[in-house]
Amino acid sequence: MRGIQLSFSNTQKLRLEKALAQLESLSSKLNSNATVIVADKIPVDEDAALKGHGTLEMGNDVVASVCGVVERVNKLVYVRPLRARYKPEIGDIIVGRVIEVAPKRWRLEINFSQDAVLMLSSMNLPDGIQRRRTAVDELNMRSIFVENDVICAEVRGFQHDGSLHLQARSQKYGKLERGKLLKIPPYLVKRRKQHFHHLDQYGVDLIFGCNGLIWVGEHVDVKDAMVEDQVNKSDPQNTHSSSLPGSSEEPTDTPLERRQYICRIANAITVFSALGFMVNLDSVMETVTLSLSLNLGVHEMLEAEFHVRVAEQEAEQRSTSKRRK
Amino acid sequence: MEYVNPEGLRLDGRRPMEMRQLRAEIGVVSRADGSASFEMGNTKVIAAVYGPREVQNRSQQMNDQALVRCEYSMANFSTGDRRRKTKGDRRSTEISLVIRQTMEACILTHLMPRSQIDIYVQVLQADGGTRSACINAATLALADAGIPMRDLVTSCSAGYLNSTPLLDLNYLEDSAGGADVTVGILPKLDKVTLLQMDAKLPMDIFENVMQLAVEGCKAVESHIREILLENAQTLVIRQGYGS
Numbered sequence: 001m002r003g004i005q006l007s008f009s010n011t012q013k014l015r016l017e018k019a020l021a022q023l024e025s026l027s028s029k030l031n032s033n034a035t036v037i038v039a040d041k042i043p044v045d046e047d048a049a050l051k052g053h054g055t056l057e058m059g060n061d062v063v064a065s066v067c068g069v070v071e072r073v074n075k076l077v078y079v080r081p082l083r084a085r086y087k088p089e090i091g092d093i094i095v096g097r098v099i100e101v102a103p104k105r106w107r108l109e110i111n112f113s114q115d116a117v118l119m120l121s122s123m124n125l126p127d128g129i130q131r132r133r134t135a136v137d138e139l140n141m142r143s144i145f146v147e148n149d150v151i152c153a154e155v156r157g158f159q160h161d162g163s164l165h166l167q168a169r170s171q172k173y174g175k176l177e178r179g180k181l182l183k184i185p186p187y188l189v190k191r192r193k194q195h196f197h198h199l200d201q202y203g204v205d206l207i208f209g210c211n212g213l214i215w216v217g218e219h220v221d222v223k224d225a226m227v228e229d230q231v232n233k234s235d236p237q238n239t240h241s242s243s244l245p246g247s248s249e250e251p252t253d254t255p256l257e258r259r260q261y262i263c264r265i266a267n268a269i270t271v272f273s274a275l276g277f278m279v280n281l282d283s284v285m286e287t288v289t290l291s292l293s294l295n296l297g298v299h300e301m302l303e304a305e306f307h308v309r310v311a312e313q314e315a316e317q318r319s320t321s322k323r324r325k
Numbered sequence: 326m327e328y329v330n331p332e333g334l335r336l337d338g339r340r341p342m343e344m345r346q347l348r349a350e351i352g353v354v355s356r357a358d359g360s361a362s363f364e365m366g367n368t369k370v371i372a373a374v375y376g377p378r379e380v381q382n383r384s385q386q387m388n389d390q391a392l393v394r395c396e397y398s399m400a401n402f403s404t405g406d407r408r409r410k411t412k413g414d415r416r417s418t419e420i421s422l423v424i425r426q427t428m429e430a431c432i433l434t435h436l437m438p439r440s441q442i443d444i445y446v447q448v449l450q451a452d453g454g455t456r457s458a459c460i461n462a463a464t465l466a467l468a469d470a471g472i473p474m475r476d477l478v479t480s481c482s483a484g485y486l487n488s489t490p491l492l493d494l495n496y497l498e499d500s501a502g503g504a505d506v507t508v509g510i511l512p513k514l515d516k517v518t519l520l521q522m523d524a525k526l527p528m529d530i531f532e533n534v535m536q537l538a539v540e541g542c543k544a545v546e547s548h549i550r551e552i553l554l555e556n557a558q559t560l561v562i563r564q565g566y567g568s
Contacts, residue, residue: 084471285544
């Protein structure tokens, strides 16, 4: 199995198989027909069908060009690939790493087929004033982001030359510090309304980047009118203190307990992605709660027993949600 | 030497038209975008695909299509006598090129402009037919990486010894000095993308041998498709669609 290199005992193996078999029985039989692999013929009604991504015309037939699931929207027929690199869509929230500081721009590695570009002009300056970017700003680019910084940004779109541009026009975007970056397959992250999560009870921020990079870090207060933040309302003095998230004025130490929570959440996501399940906030929180209720240490979460537990929990979860339908 | 005995059995006990046992596994390299291992009898190869990713050497970047690169290597322990192999020797450069060209013919490179796709294949056990095994492994790895392709390329070799056409030669038969025809086809399109032969054969015999190899390719294809479909279905179930 991909990603899992653990030694399971015999009973654990059986339990895992049982949980996975349960999952199999839950997925509808109808859907299994929709699974295609490369060069499989896709049945279409007539010539009027629109051929979308992942399809190819071969003679009179429409065939798949990737392994995936056939989706039909009105006349459009396309194949959603099962395993592929991240494919950006405008407005996606992504997490990336700066690999180069170039004139007026940063280059970011975002797990796409090419590097993304974040222009100096498409991000808010630390002082928050809207103005033309001067040569001085350009010289000071390294004071904002340097190489190997982890950044959160939004996909702005493709330029005419085919390069991918990002923007960071709100204070919720920007440098990410004091946390852990996780890399999981991008197909396990679904696009949702909310990708930024503040887990109040643990004091942790969680960002699900659409590109499969997930940030688990200490909570930083966002000073932005656009983002509603309950924490800010309680102490208004603090709102004006610092400009960029994680700038130098903040206390320099993260309490041990919070670090453990960060690692616990990170491990929960690792286990979930290793099993190949979709990662979302609810499932991650349930996994964390499960690990806490079992009284497991942070490192014990990566052991075989917990993988099996999570698989069993997921199977149960899906069966109950199905029954409710 | 007698390669086909009077009972019609080959050195390893196969019939002339019989293939070795095929075994394939997907997802063997966790860090790669796509990976697979492929076994034909005692020949075992592993393939890993990285990409499409940013082109490493800017001058090679193409604005209308992806750059495909391939690296073939043999593990030191892959052959009977343990030998330190240099990385860029003639044989491996040639096979790298062959694999690259074969795979490039089926990848829809125009869909991934300004990027590069790296294919790394390594022979873990060599027992003849490494070229075909590498191509089959690379196909599986590319399909696993979700790279759009026209068709699955499959490859198989055939030879001619003791005036009998033999399918899927092993090392002993390969080194016998007879003709060795390696064929790669696109099964659904019914097109040949690779054809290599390192000896001479009369025209009519060549046709028979090639036909045999093409049939071998088709057998490989059906096996590969089974493996891929099974893998796709597990992924669908895990991700929880339709439930």
